[in-house]
Each structure stands twice: as C-alpha cells, then as structure tokens.
Amino acid sequence: MNETIGDRAAAMLAKAATISEPGPGVTRLPFTPEHAHANDLIAGWMQAAGLDTHRDAAGTLIGRREGATPDAPTFLLGSHQDSVRGGGAYDGIMGVLLPVLALEQLHDTPLPFAVEVLCFADEEGVRFPTALIGPRALAGTLDPAVLDMADRSGLRLGEALEGFGDPAAIGSIARAPGSVMGYLETHIEQGPVLEAEDLPVGIVTAIAGIERHAVTITGRAAHAGTAPMTLRKDALCAAAELVTGVERICGETENAVGTIGHLEVAPNVVNAVPAEVVATIELRSAEDVIRAEVASRVAEVARQATDRRGCALRMERTYQQPAKACAPELQDALEAAVAATGVRPLRLMSGATHDASAIADLCPMAMLFVRCREGVSHHPDEYAAPEDMGCAVGVLVNVLRGLAATDTQGAASRSS
C-alpha cells in the first residue's frame, strides 16, 4: 500500500512530537533548545518542499516560494510550533506541516503570488505572560514592552529571543498591508463539532470574542435545620439560577457559548445555608453584538436571581477580547475547495483564540479546522486522523489553485 499524504503528515508530526521536554505528551516552549531543534527539522521539510527558509526578527521560521514577479503579493499560511505543558502532537504544528505538504504538491504548479508558510514561536503563552509575538510583529501591533517580560527563571523575553530573532529589529518587520493577500491557518478543532457532524474538516467563520465576569453573590449564613425556606438568603440557590440561566440563554443563541467553570461556596459545609458564592462567567461569541446581548441577558438573570432571594450581587467584567471575523471571500474560497474534495462544507465558529486573530489586524484571514478525536486537545491524547489531515492538504491545494485562478483572472481583467 502506498503511503498517503495523511500518513506522511502523521509520521512528520510523530517525529516532531519527540522534540519535547521530558514527561507525558509534548512540552515545547518558545526560544528553548526544543524550539531550535524543531525549527531545524521543519526547515528541512520546508526546503525539501522547495521553499527558501529564514527566521524573522520575532523568531518566526518562514518558508517562502516567490511569486511570478518580484512585486507579487504574498499569501500566508501557517500556525505555531509551541505546545502547552504536557500537550498534544497536533495543536499548532499541524498547521505548519500540512501547508508544507500542500506546497510540495504544488511544486511544479505556477502560482502568480508568493507563498509563505509561517512557523510562529509562541501562541500558547506558557513561558512568558504574553503570546502571539510573531503575528503581532507582522501586523505591527506588538507592544515592545513585552520584550521586558520575564519567564519563571527571570530571563527576559528579549534575551530569550536572541539566537532565534532580533529583538532590536522586531519593530521593523511589520508587513505593508497591500503586500499580503491573506492568511490561512489550519488547526485541529479542539472541539467536538466536526466529529459530531462526521466531517474531516470545517470552515471557520470567526474567532470568538471573549468576556469574563467575576461574580460574588452574598447571602446570609444560616443553620440548615432552623432556617425556614422562606427566611433564607441562600447564595448557592441564587448562583444555581445563574448557572442554568447562562446555559439556557447561550443554548438559545446561535454562535455563542457561556460557561460557569469556576464556582466556590462558603462556608461550604453540609448543614449551613451557603452565605457566599464566588464564580466566573465566561461568554464567547463569533459576533460582538451577540455577545453583548448575551451578557446583558445574563446580567439580568443574575440581578433577578439575587434580588428574589435578598442576596447582594457584585459582577465585574474582568476581561474582554473582541471577535475576529474570517474574511468572507476566503471562507467562500475554502467552501469551494472543501466541496471540490467531495466533503460537505460546514462553517463553524472557533471558540479558541489562534495566531489568526492577531494576523487579522494585517490582512484578511481564514481558518480550516481538522476533526479532533473526542474534542480532546492540550492533552497527550490529542489526535487527528491521517485521512482527515490528507483531506486538509487537498483543501489547501485547492484553495491555492483557486486563488491563483482568481488572481490570474483578476490580472487578466485588470489588463483588459
């Protein structure tokens, strides 16, 4: 039996996964010996696929093929090389290697535009209290102050970057907007939707915006035997109404999710009516207006649930990150490319944040999701099937071919 493209992707990812700190799963942090080792391996694969490789000032490994003319715009593909601690073999790096395999297939196919595969250093933000250095540098949105942030050993990011990039030049690598056609990131879904829909790949509509609220509900401690139901101020009952309220509101709303993931009860003993609950509400949506509407309804439920029980409510938004929409024209290009492989095109939101969210400040961006077994990610059990990865490579090939045809037609119509 011949080795398929998917099998090759699986073999490459398995090899890359061995480049890790000791311990279960993959632990590959940015600007470490493991990072350097992984870059060497990936650069070799890029070169074998006909790409010229270099690293930019932010430590991003770039494999490039030139366009038909020196001033041709560049189409970007890629993702990140780093992992969480004890993570999986797919998150990030699969989105670097599948484009390499796609460009290998297109080695002899002329494309009017240049193509770059970007291997970003740091998306997970595990080592330093920041992330997305590479894409932000390209988009010109990097705050140079992050270079002074230190890791647990006290080493500054700027120092760690030496040998990978050039901290002094990091402000100068922002791309001119017109020079870049777009960015397409391939990523394991990290969720259960494609598995539930029995689809190998899916087209991302947007990277969800996120907001978080810290909630404190204060009732009144009471003896669980002597306090009648009518004279209680039970903080947990109020919180419980809020929990099911978030579930109901988000369940009724398309493209939104909401979670109370953290909740603590005081005094938290079997025979005391709960006096206080602290909890966090996290809301995500592909559209900021939807998220705002959900947040408003959730706040109203919190008010009613606490008022009805005579409890006090403190609710404070502690974090907010706007949604980043995927470019409609790139979504359409992906839809045509997916359909051309015989797969039903499904569009879905990305609940997690990706490099693409930072690149969105530079150019149109899009994302292709690959099915994720049981939705498990950031864990040694993370898995994408070889055949699904093969399908994704086919989609990337189709997208690049489609963009080339459009670009050629565009050039033809411009010259006519």
Place this chain on the structure above:
Amino acid sequence: MNETIGDRAAAMLAKAATISEPGPGVTRLPFTPEHAHANDLIAGWMQAAGLDTHRDAAGTLIGRREGATPDAPTFLLGSHQDSVRGGGAYDGIMGVLLPVLALEQLHDTPLPFAVEVLCFADEEGVRFPTALIGPRALAGTLDPAVLDMADRSGLRLGEALEGFGDPAAIGSIARAPGSVMGYLETHIEQGPVLEAEDLPVGIVTAIAGIERHAVTITGRAAHAGTAPMTLRKDALCAAAELVTGVERICGETENAVGTIGHLEVAPNVVNAVPAEVVATIELRSAEDVIRAEVASRVAEVARQATDRRGCALRMERTYQQPAKACAPELQDALEAAVAATGVRPLRLMSGATHDASAIADLCPMAMLFVRCREGVSHHPDEYAAPEDMGCAVGVLVNVLRGLAATDTQGAASRSS
C-alpha cells in the same frame, strides 16, 4: 426600676458565660474544669431556688424538689451546660436557668408531682464523637461502647466522666417510664422564625428528622470556547438544576427544609466546562413521611437533571435520623400557658436536634423556643432579650401550675 426576672436571667447567663476556655464567645466542653466550675455555680442557684442538688452517674447535675407524696411522678425540665467552640451564652444553659427561676417563683406553691431541673453535660458533641450521654442514660438507650470513645488528647469518655459521674453505674440510672410525667426543654430558637413573627416564644411541634445524601455528578470536561452548548455534559449545570430543585420542592412543602450546603466543582477553572460536581443534600422535616416524599422528589429531579445532560449520577444516603414529635398534650399545655401570658401561641418545627430528642424515648416531651436575635446561634453574637426570657419563665410557671391543676383534677377524678 426593679430588676425583672428577665434581667436576672440575663445576669446569671452573663456570669455563666465567663466560665469558658479563653477565646471569643463561650467554649465550655463536658467533663472539664469549666464544666465543674459551671456546675458549682448552677448548683448554688438551684439550691437558692429551694432545690436539692446531686449529680447522676452520667454527670448530669440535677436540682430536685419533691412531690406531694414519696411516690409522686416527676416532671423534668432542663437542657445542657456545654457549648460549641466559640459559641454563645444562651444555647443550652438558658434552658437550665429559666426553669430554676420558674421554680423559685413557685417555691411556696404546692405541686403534687416532683420536679427536676436537669443540667446535661454534653449535647453539642464537640469533645467526643458522641453526644446526649445524659438523656440517653435516663432513657436507657445509651450504648456503653461510647464510654471507650476518646477525645483529641486520647482520653476516653469513661475516664473523663470520673469525678463528674460514675461510668460503672451509668447503665443503672434509666428511669422507669411510669415514674416520669414528661420533659420540657426551653431553648433559644437558633432560627429566625419567632423574630420574623415578632413573638418572644414559640411552641415546638417536633424535632425534625434528618437525612443526608452524598451526590456525585460526572459530566465531561471540555474547552469552554470550543464545546458548543449542545455537545456539552456540564456537571455544574446539572448540579445547579438540582440545587434550585431542592429549593423549589422544599419551598412547596410545609414543615420541610432542604439544603445543598457543600458543593465542589472540578476542574474548577474559568475556561473549562465542569467535569464533576460533588455535593451534599440535607433534608429535614417534622414528619418522616414528608421527608421521604421530599427525598423521592429530589432524587427524581437529580435523575432528570443529569439524564438530560448526559451526565452520570451517584447519590447515596449517608445519614438518617427519624423525627421526634412533641407530645400533643404538652403542646396544648404550652399553648394555654403562652396564651395566658398574652402572647399569641405559635407552633413551629425544631430544625435542630436537642436533648429532648433522646428523652423522647423515655416520656412525653415538649420544647419551648425563645426568640433568637437574627437567628444567630453557635456564635458569640447569640442573643435572647431579657424580656423574652422573662416571658419564657412566665410560661414555665403557667405550665407547671396548669399541670398541677390537671394532676389534681386527675387525682380528684381518680379518687371520686
């Protein structure tokens, strides 16, 4: 202004409250120097009220006045001397001192029956992993094995009892049922009902039965961004439906309370769908059949809440204690006695357990509750107003007079 009976009660309780381990509030554990010191003080007050004092084999201080004849039955009053750690000045000991004041008032009033005021050693169960030694010994229900239980220092209960009672004789002090007319315990309410009803005292209908259930709800951990609402198994959402279910069911049911006081979420982080919740359900009711019905409805809510979300449910009853009804004839006697003081007689359940629950195995028992400020008990802020305690003394006087009249009529009718 003359000192009222209530003022005297307050002064006596304040004095007794000084007999405590150091620290905030009152800490007076059984079979300690503080216990001995408190017994001396109380015995002096009993003697001043015309009572003969002695201690029984279980370490209960008893103040007794004889009846009209040597074989006259005995009516029991009293409560316990011990406190929780850092407790208040009223819980327990107020129910010893108010009867002493009532008997002082009745010093020159002939009563056909004997009266004893019992000052039990240990109701709170703070020092040893058992409680209610005194009333159980009187009722003949004491398991002698408890004498081998040790406190934190390793001292056995039997050893601690030496110098207060007689562990070897503890099995022999059970009263003959016909020798005891009944037991009436006066106690601070430890709840907010009388305050809400603006009443100084209330008549207890029953000491609630209790059951507890340990609940484990197992869902599935998921990323709070990537898991759509429809594909979640959120253990906290299921638990929240259970929490509000308990609140609703008990709110609809007379004479029942239910509480989820303890609840813990795993993994309990802001951006993860909760995978597991462990919680305890506590249900109390004045009637065991009502409690069983509530438990059955709660279990059904737990089943539905977990089934609907694809979560697994484990629910196990870990504790059960039957309700103890107050004797109807003593409730009626209390009602007449309360009404005679000009106070509206209100009947209410006792959600907490008391010495009376153990005495119920010996004779008819009843309880008189005294209003508790803000329902706060087991805390240095515990407070009953002097005028409310004065009212309670008046009720006790009326009850004893009423029982004497009934007894005399009974004797008259028996002799007619």
